[in-house]
Amino acid sequence: MNRYSLAKRCLAEALGTAWLVLMGVGTAVISGTVPWVGVTGVAIAFGLSLLTAAYSFASISGCHINPAVTIGFWVANKFSSKDILPYIASQVLGGIWGTTILFLICIGKPEFTTANFGSNGVGIHSPGNYSWWACALAELIVTCGFVLLILRVTSSPAFKHSAPIPIGLGLTLAHLILIPVTNASVNPVRSLATAIFTRGWALADLWIFIVFPIFGAVLAGMVARWLREPDI
Numbered sequence: 001m002n003r004y005s006l007a008k009r010c011l012a013e014a015l016g017t018a019w020l021v022l023m024g025v026g027t028a029v030i031s032g033t034v035p036w037v038g039v040t041g042v043a044i045a046f047g048l049s050l051l052t053a054a055y056s057f058a059s060i061s062g063c064h065i066n067p068a069v070t071i072g073f074w075v076a077n078k079f080s081s082k083d084i085l086p087y088i089a090s091q092v093l094g095g096i097w098g099t100t101i102l103f104l105i106c107i108g109k110p111e112f113t114t115a116n117f118g119s120n121g122v123g124i125h126s127p128g129n130y131s132w133w134a135c136a137l138a139e140l141i142v143t144c145g146f147v148l149l150i151l152r153v154t155s156s157p158a159f160k161h162s163a164p165i166p167i168g169l170g171l172t173l174a175h176l177i178l179i180p181v182t183n184a185s186v187n188p189v190r191s192l193a194t195a196i197f198t199r200g201w202a203l204a205d206l207w208i209f210i211v212f213p214i215f216g217a218v219l220a221g222m223v224a225r226w227l228r229e230p231d232i
Contacts, residue, residue: 004060010086012061014094016053020065021098021193023049025118028183029106032118043175046184051168058164062154066187067091068217072147075221076228078155088189095193103197119194119202120185120209128180132205135182136212142174143186143216144223151224185209186216 002009027045031037050065057063062079064070067088073079099117106112119125122132130138149170153159159166171186178184185191191209195202 006083006086009061009083010090012057012063013065013087013090014097016057016061016063016065017091017094017189018097018101019053019056020046020049020187021095021190022101025099025190025194026102026105028118029102029116039176039179042179043172043184046175047168047170047172050171051164054164054167061087063164065091065094065189067189068143068187068213069147069150071214072151072217072221072224075218076151076224078151091189092192095189096196099193099197114197114199117194117198117202118183119198120183120191121201121205122182122208125201125205126182130181132208136208138178138181139185139209140212140216140219142178143213144220145216146170146174146186147217147220148223151220152227155224155228182209186213188213 004012024042024046027037028042031045032042034041053065054063057065062073064073064087070079070084070087070091074081074084103114103117106117122130122135126135150167153163153166156163174186175184178186188210191206195206
């Protein structure tokens with residue numbers, strides 16, 4: 001049983017999500033056009049953001065900081081049903097904190113526009129002009145793999161103290177393939193938090209980045225639960 005109150009766990013989720021969004025999306029928005037940063041630098045920033053957040057908050061809340069992860073843990077029978085909505089609400093709040101801070105920084109630059117605010121998109125709003133179904137498939141499969149990685153690593157005694165490292169590397173890897181396709185979500189809150197600033201097309205495409213990462217997480221939870229069951 002977690003010795004921390006639900007209030008403290010929810011605060012940890014909000015702070016961790018704010019950190020992930022601020023540092024990950026912030027790198028994409030502020031530094032993404034710098035030649036030596038690019039796609040690789042943004043992917044590394046997201047991975048490092050998750051790694052550092054996990055070392056800071058995992059002992060308190062588990063550091064899900066992603067509704068897909070929370071739902072994946074629940075499907076795998078590793079998370080309480082009564083805590084799902086408080087966790088997701090905290091993650092949403094934290095994501096909005098992160099993008100609000102980023103917005104306040106960015107408006108200090110005269111030519112800044114929220115049209116380039118790291119939002120996820122499909123079709124003409126996909127960095128590589130990928131169709132909606134290709135984007136949906138990519139988000140589903142990559143999120144499934146990422147959440148399954150988290151479920152397996154956090155279940156292994158071998159990674160008791162070092163789980164944030166492979167998880168952070170996993171998020172980096174996910175971004176390396178997904179940034180050219182969708183700008184990389186694998187996290188519905190990350191998509192929501194940027195879409196509410198970009199508005200227009202970003203809000204219209206948002207359902208894809210909520211529905212398909214969650215489908216991927218559900219699949220990951222089912223696979224993790226099956227792998228955990230002993231053979232008779």
